Amino acid sequence: SVKSAIKGACNRSAVNGAGLHPALSHHQAAHLRGMKSLEPEEEVDDDPKVTLEAKDLWDQFHKLGTEMVITKSGRRMFPPFKVRINGLDKKAKYILLMDIVAADDCRYKFHNSRWMVAGKAEPAMPGRLYVHPDSPATGAHWMRQLVSFQKLKLTNNHLDPFGHIILNSMHKYQPRLHIVKADENNAFGSKNTAYCTHVFHETSFISVTSYQNHKITQLKIENNPFAKGFRGSEDGDLRVSRIQGKEYPIISKNMVRQKIISSQNHLTGKFRAGVLTGHPQVLSSYQYDTGTPFSKSGSQDPMSNNFPQSRDPSLMYHCFKHRGMLLLSAHACSHNHVKKLYIHPFYEDTPHYFRSAPSYESPLVSHSYCTEAMSSREACMYGGIDTESRPGVVDADGLTSSPSVSGNMWAARQPYPHYSVEGISYQPFTAHFTNPTPITPGVPHQAPSMVSRPQKTLHVQGGGGGGGVILQSQEYFLDFTHYSKRVLKTLAFIKQYFFSVLTAYFKCVFITLT
DNA sequence: TCTGTCACGTC
DNA sequence: AGACGTGACAG
Structure with a gap:
């Protein structure tokens, strides 16, 4: 099983035109061994294979150093992120979603026709998710035709109320695809839900407000x-x-x-x-x-050299089964001098600001924060969800071994919420509810008791209907009268505060405990 | 560096 | 027909 898992991952790697990271197989093997011994009976047969559509075009961009324009109102990506999927269970239901995570810790500038590091990255923005509008749908549906995420939009508006993915300009990002296996009946309420993540390194890009190259x-x-x-x-x-x-x-x-x-x-x-x-x-x-964007020296792999100090994995494929996921989010929004704090229970909005280590770091270098730096709020949000097994997160010597790379099968363990694998962090998924759980004053600020079934399941706009934006505008908002232009800088604190308060009010569960 | 507006195009 | 997606530009 381990053999075939790794082989499968390698095959995918080939399909996606990326070499497997040397460290990957070690982690994979370690993880797979651990996983198998733990919950072998939970392995399932489906083995999704994902190929990136228009890879040639992506490669052309990647060679030059892909830039994506981000605007206040939201801008689509070009090339659009589209994939072909095989190997799903035809009858099982899946949710497909994307997120875009920081690829490294740098801010960039385009100087002398080259992208150069220009300092440390801004604090990570809320990690929003884009759920494919067809979700949830059967494996047969996803495999029937191209799966397109072209309606996904990127914004630099930290207060974006539309559910677009928020990015910082002049930073490097890596889109990721997640395939979440769901119950027949319940999109996000499935027991034993598994997911796997696919990363195509040729889709990484630097966000800009106007093209540089x-x-x-x-x-x-x-x-x-x-x-x-x-x-x-x-x-x-x-x-x-x-x-x-x-x-x-x-x-x-x-x-x-x-x-x-x-x-x-x-x-x-x-x-x-x-x-x-x-x-x-x-x-x-x-x-x-x-315009020679990047140094051409040295590398034999034309793709490996496009961004300086890239920590991109060549390809990642990892699966998880996770027990539960809490979600809620808060967004501060400012419209026409009216300052409000919007709370969207729809998307994940984890404040990364207070993390002690950037999310992109590999497990080998970021192990300490995995265990020690989790804020109390995060502990609150995730505590009690994975009470079962998380072996492999921290080894006896304090180094992390990766539960994130499971290769060829659906994983049987919940990923650590902030786990990072080969340069890309794991972030929890978030369910998006059409009807947020009503605010219930007086609920103590305790996570374990908050874990409950969502009252409504995932809202996804229908397949042909277009849209596909996660958000249905049902915001709760509170007035914030003394916001100033510094709102962006204070947003972190505000959000942190409101998260603390609102966790007590929203009882939402991404995937309920078994 | 960022934004709003524009003409021109797709869908 | 009209909503929406583009990059160019001015400021």
């Missing part, structure tokens, strides 16, 4: 149908560039070439793509030579 801009324009308006004319030699209603003179390819050659130093700043909208043929030969 014009090669990325061009690649987006060339490939994103919505950006067709910025493409050159069909005629490869002549083009018209339209900027704000004005038509600029037709410019021949030769002119472009000469202009570019004669003014290379100014190209990046002044020949913005819109002025001389680059036809691929032109750009590939001329425009591209000014």
Whole structure:
């Protein structure tokens, strides 16, 4: 079983075009052994295989250093995250969801046509989840066609009320796909629910508010149908560039070439793509030579080198079975001078601000925080959920062994809420309830007693209906009259406070205890 | 560095 | 037809 598990993981690795991290198999083996001896009877046969759609396109972006624009109102990713899935139990129900986690601890800047580290990362933002709109659905459904997460939106608005995934600009991120096995009847109320996580390292990106690398801009324009308006004319030699209603003179390819050659130093700043909208043929030969985003030295793997100090795993595939998950969240929102604190019991909103170690750290370096740095609130939120077994989280010598990488089977253990594996942290999932559990004053601030069945299960917008946003606008809000512009900086404290208070009021369970 | 607005495009 | 997704730009 262990053998086949690792083999399976390796196969997936090959499918996804990523080599297995050397440390992975060790952890996998250790974990699998431990898991099997613990709860062998809970292993199940389904063995989801996930392949990334448009991997070639992702690779093209990844080579250049993918950038994703984030806006206040939310921006889709391009390329869209789509996967093909095989190996699910046709009849079982699954929930598919994504999250996007910090890939490292750095803030970046684009300097001299290169991404460079520019300091320490901002505190991690709330880890929101995007639940696929078809969820929950049968394995047969998920395997029938491409599974698209293209409606997922990214925002830099820390107060975002729409349920978009909140990111910090100029930081590096790694999207992750989670497949959660659910009961027939109860999306998030399943017993013995398992999930597995897939990471495609070629989908990592740096978030920006405007593109930094014009090669990325061009690649987006060339490939994103919505950006067709910025493409050159069909005629490869002549083009018209339209900027704000004005038509600029037709410019021949030769002119472009000469202009570019004669003014290379100014190209990046002044020949913005819109002025001389680059036809691929032109750009590939001329425009591209000014922007070398990353050092090309050394690496034999063109993919391994795109971001400095990347801690990306090559591929991760790990499964868990977890016993229970609490959820609730608080969001501060500010609209038109009205300051409110929104509380969305819909998405996870774990305040990472107070973690003593960044979430991306590998278990080998972050072991201490796994056990020691859990805040009391976190202990409250997760305490009592996994009272059973969590062997493997901390070894006798204090080092963590990874329960997160189980390879080929659904895991039989709950992941530690903040567990990180090969550079990517584990974060708990969050259920999203259409009807939040009513506020009940006087409930003591004690976690174990709070674990109960959700009154309603996951809200997901219907398959064809579009949308798919997790949030149904049913916020509770409290006035916050003395918010100032510093709201973002104080948000952490506010949230921490309200979490403490509200945990006592919301009794929500992601997956109930068995 | 970020935001709102725009023209132009898709869906 | 109209809502929505784009990058460019100005500020």
